[in-house]
Amino acid sequence: MKKTKTKKYIFSKGIDDYFTGVNNAWKFVTLFFKEVSKKPFHLREVIHQCFEIGLKSLPLITLTGFIVGIVFTKQSRPSLEDFGATSWLPSLIGIAIVRALGPLVTALICAGKVGSGIGAELGSMKVTEQIEAMEVSAINPFKYLVVTRVLATTITIPLLALYCSFFGLLGSFINVHAQETSSLLTYYQNAFSSISFLDIFASVAKSIAYGFTIGIVGSYKGYNATQGTRGVGKAANQAVVLSMFLIFVEELFFVQISNWIRYF
Amino acid sequence: METTQQHTIMKEEPVISIRGLHKTFGNLKVLKGIDFNLFKGENVAVLGKSGSGKSVLIKIIVGLLKPDKGDVFVLGKQVDKLDRAELDTLRLRIGFSFQNSALYDSMNVYQNLAFPLTMNVKNQSKKDIDDAVNEVLDAVGLKDKINQMPSDLSGGQRKRIGIARTLILKPEIMLYDEPTSGLDPITSAEIIELINEVQQKYNTSSVIITHDLTCAKNTGNRIAMLFGGKFIKDGKFEDVFESDEEHIKGFYNYNFIQ
Helix, strand or coil: CCCCCCCCCCCCCHHHHHHHHHHHCCCCHHHHHHHCCCCCHHHHHHHHHHHHCHHHHHHHHHHHHHHHHHHHHHHHHHHHHHHHCCCHHHHHHHHHHHHHHHHHHHHHHHHHHHHHHHHHHHHHHHHCCHHHHHHHHCHHHHHHHHHHHHHHHHHHHHHHHHHHHHHHHHHHHHHHHHHHHCHHHHHHHHHHHHCCCHHHHHHHHHHHHHHHHHHHHHHHHHHCHHHHHHHHHHHHHHHHHHHHHHHHHHHHHHHHHHHHHCCC | CCHHHHHHHHHCCCEECCCCEEECCCCCEEEEEEEEEECCCEEEEEECCHHHCEEEEEEHHCCCCCCCCEEEECCCHHHHHHHHHHHHHHHHCCECCCCCCCCCCCCCCHHHHHHHHHHHCCCHHHHHHHHHHHHHHHHHHHHHCCCHHHHHHHHHHHHHHHHHHHCCCCCCCCEHHHCCCCCCHHHHHHHHCCCCCHHHHCCCCEEEECCCCHHHHHHCCCEEEEEEEEEEEEECCHHHHHCCCCCHHHHHHHHHCC
16 A cells, blocks of 8 residues: 655644544534434333443442441541530531532442443444444444433433432431431431532532433443454543543532522 | 356446545555446455455445545445435445444344344334344344354354344345455355355345455456555456466465365
């Protein structure tokens, strides 16, 4: 093959590649919004993915939420005891879990479990030409593989976050109950007494954003995987790292916005 | 490769017609002005070294890659000018058999075969789908593998299921990408036989991309030799390999067919 003259870069290879990557990611996200409203909706596949992502993550979320509740209660008790304010423990834990820990812990676990799974699965399909096979069978692979998975993470992760918060509070209750006798109902009433509608709304809203981020990042990395099996590993790894980073950035953004609304 | 059949074929309108096709990847010019015709009912074997652009050619035909320059007409439609819906309609008439079969790992054989049908044909009953799956499995001789996962199949069986998956939509054109690569001689012979059976039974026109001369000789009514981004020879197997052209001689000697 005859080689043509060497390609010129606008800035340098690294800078050009970075901006090309950002542009490609942006196109990927806009393509999602373009395709999501078009038929066919592949509802069966969305439900299947919700089952794969949601139901199969339940044991891990249950255990982690429970442990987070216990640990956070154990860590907070000594400080509150110093001020003779242990009666505020349910409120403190309620606010911490519902506002921040429940959604954040769920998102981080799902970024690791679900995001890497999506990245690896789509990456493997890409390098073994399964995505091209769908394309030539007149099936839109973006719609069937990406849209369904992103919808499934966007739907299930808020539900998992609420579930995680519930079990976090349960773990906290067990720890409180072990120290001083208290009923579950009283504990939950105390915990929710300091939680407003805005807290629940913000918690669900950011979980939706986390779910979307995990789905879209995992899909983007997997769908654009190259370099064979090495590329599959890289896609799975990058899906986790990038989605975790974006989750923290989003957390910061949501805290700022909700505080602004709260004190407005 | 009967001569009479060849003459009959040539009178027909081409089902694939390519004029002045160019394709470049980065700095690498892969195709440099290719002209190519595939006539109805014809099997053409495209021969060439690895990296000579054979697979690129069929990926452009099916619309997976866009040409840089040139016209590609498939079944009367200019492929690179079609929108998504029109391209999908055209793709339903083309079967593409991948080099590594590209079976969906998460689905068993039945699901792999039923998938294109359930996604593309509306209002199909379960019985219709079962019948179609059984028909193509019968055609490739693997009816007993219906519930197996792709990972449980041998290389040859995977190729057969891959071909069956394309046949389920009853294509008019078949594109085979290296159908015998990575297979032992006996399994290769079975795949060659299957390609010929498919042409007879489904009345398809085929492009067979290969570097295996045995496959090319036994499946192709015509051989097209791709070298340096252009077709350097096109004709019947014997005519092509009578040439004194250095690259063609080298190719023949390397393959050493009896």
